[in-house]
Amino acid sequence: MLKKCLENVRKNSPLIHNITNYVTVNDCANILLACGASPIMADDINEVEEITSICNGLNINIGTLNSRTINSMHKAGWMANRLSHAVLLDPVGVGASELRTRTAVELVKNIKFDVIRGNISEIKTLANGSGSTRGVDADIRDSITEENLTEYVKFAKQLSKNMDAIIAISGVIDIVADSKDAYVIYNGHKIMSKITGSGCMLSAFTTAYLAANKDNKLMATVAAFCAMGVAGEIAQKRMSELDGNASFRNYLIDAIYNMTGEQLEAMAKYEKR
């Protein structure tokens, strides 16, 4: 199943429209190319509908939000919905400012997202419609652990029902849930939090998986999360003594570039909850 999802991305080569932040945009483009998809970035209000029209999926990321692009997000999302394209929201740093919280809440209200992907602090803030986060990183007190996993799985399913979207929470332990089923994913390595853009890349990457696997979006999301975690493990193992986070970033994208369906199936660690 995971293998099939990965191979569909390479076979269909979906074109993904990204309205995303300028910090990690280059990494998002390269990871999309690495997995066999194609990226296009466009955020001007006068072209986002057209750009979305020629694409297969839309990735909205509020990482460096500015007033100029909020309307572009709404317009692109509306068009993507109209055309039944895959649409994902990455509410980066929601809760860090009122602007981010309000923008994320309004996007969720007006656009039907297939997937909402964030760290646990972002997802909790979005669930409450308010709250505070420590910048763009998850609050350590929110961490998903073996102890609170059952509780968080329940939370994710309920939120999925409320928001009518797959909830995809990344962290040391990931949870991907719709209103009925949840998958818990154990892949990855802690060094992934030491590069900028691991979350943003995962969002762009997941959008490609969604666009290429429209008949099973839940498993497409699970496959994307497993693949990114596996890539993190491969990249970390490749590190030499002098390597740090910059080399790790390159190895991570390289690992996605070289990943086979067989490798993904063999290394994926996930379970249904």
Next chain:
Amino acid sequence: MLKKCLENVRKNSPLIHNITNYVTVNDCANILLACGASPIMADDINEVEEITSICNGLNINIGTLNSRTINSMHKAGWMANRLSHAVLLDPVGVGASELRTRTAVELVKNIKFDVIRGNISEIKTLANGSGSTRGVDADIRDSITEENLTEYVKFAKQLSKNMDAIIAISGVIDIVADSKDAYVIYNGHKIMSKITGSGCMLSAFTTAYLAANKDNKLMATVAAFCAMGVAGEIAQKRMSELDGNASFRNYLIDAIYNMTGEQLEAMAKYEKR
């Protein structure tokens, strides 16, 4: 001749003003530094004329076009023309939206470009003043092959005449043409299409070659295209089993950094048509 072009870039160290997209801007800056030039990025309407004045060349790239910077492109282009600076247009994704097509067409109308560089789909769209492209990549149906090469060479020469600019088309086979002469370049490797920014980097890089070789802009463009293709070949050969597109990107810039005139002459594969 190619050797001389390369060495002139290192000797003159031209300062290149880039109004370019935020996706690949870092790569553009690093490749300019790699070849011996210096980059400056500036897009605000209140400073572009001054910035262009202190530079030796101007690279306009519409990759993440926004309404705020279109006027900046016109102003900077106008000043560069007035000062007889080298000016290049990269009409990224023209045809993907009406905004991009209109902007590119108006830029070509109002500014005298030394070189217009794009993939074949972009160049064809620009030639027609309308059309559609699949995002930022060339349409496979447009590909330049040995079979249609003669026809495309004729097209490029005619377009050069119509647009009063060197037409530089990059792809598996590249064509660089003015109204009288055309050069066909066979360097490069297909993995270059698997990183973001190979086109944008080529545009910035070509602008540096133009600025440092103002007495022969056609051969400067040919030299830049050969050098980038050669760098792609060197970078690809350097790849180990675990390397992917991220490492390739680094190796590509590294290869430009280390390239000598002798190496370029020895590896360049081009012919006059």
Next chain:
Amino acid sequence: MLKKCLENVRKNSPLIHNITNYVTVNDCANILLACGASPIMADDINEVEEITSICNGLNINIGTLNSRTINSMHKAGWMANRLSHAVLLDPVGVGASELRTRTAVELVKNIKFDVIRGNISEIKTLANGSGSTRGVDADIRDSITEENLTEYVKFAKQLSKNMDAIIAISGVIDIVADSKDAYVIYNGHKIMSKITGSGCMLSAFTTAYLAANKDNKLMATVAAFCAMGVAGEIAQKRMSELDGNASFRNYLIDAIYNMTGEQLEAMAKYEKR
């Protein structure tokens, strides 16, 4: 002392708000993560005060200045001052345009900066309130050498007094001075000028050191400058024959990631003047 400064960054993990250019923003984020700090980038007028409030330091960089963000810089700076957060100004390319000069001068007038960091041409332009620079690089005629060092040390101390900020000048020889004391730093390697962002990264990095060492900002700045120079030396030594500026950039960030306090103490070359 340097060791302590480095370790305080890892221990306190300061969150740094960056209003910075889109050319090198990814490198700034990754170097902050490499040293143990956390980055957040936000430049919209409607959120900068809130973002600054949750952070420990503010890094303002005018590298790709635009009219939209100038007010954001003022608002964020004002809030950072009110909260006594560490604040640094990087006047990139000041003198290259009237907009940059005016903006830098007004920022210095309205905001109390802990540190102003630039190359010698930028600092001299800022000192005069006018002048011209060759883009974003230092003018060779301005270079700090053994011959003019005494004179420049005096200049830096006097400017620090006038501007009520630590003056941090980077180049082949660095000077870090307050009104009374100056330190001269001899670390680094000339290849650092062959990557984009070595200055921007140093500014972001120094802000993290300031935020984590608020009781001794002068030595925090000296430590950050030594650490970056040492990282440059380590990265350069690591280069193989095929490596160029792209690999160097990765090695530089990697070296910051792996740097220990002991290594920094052993390799730092600085003296009080």
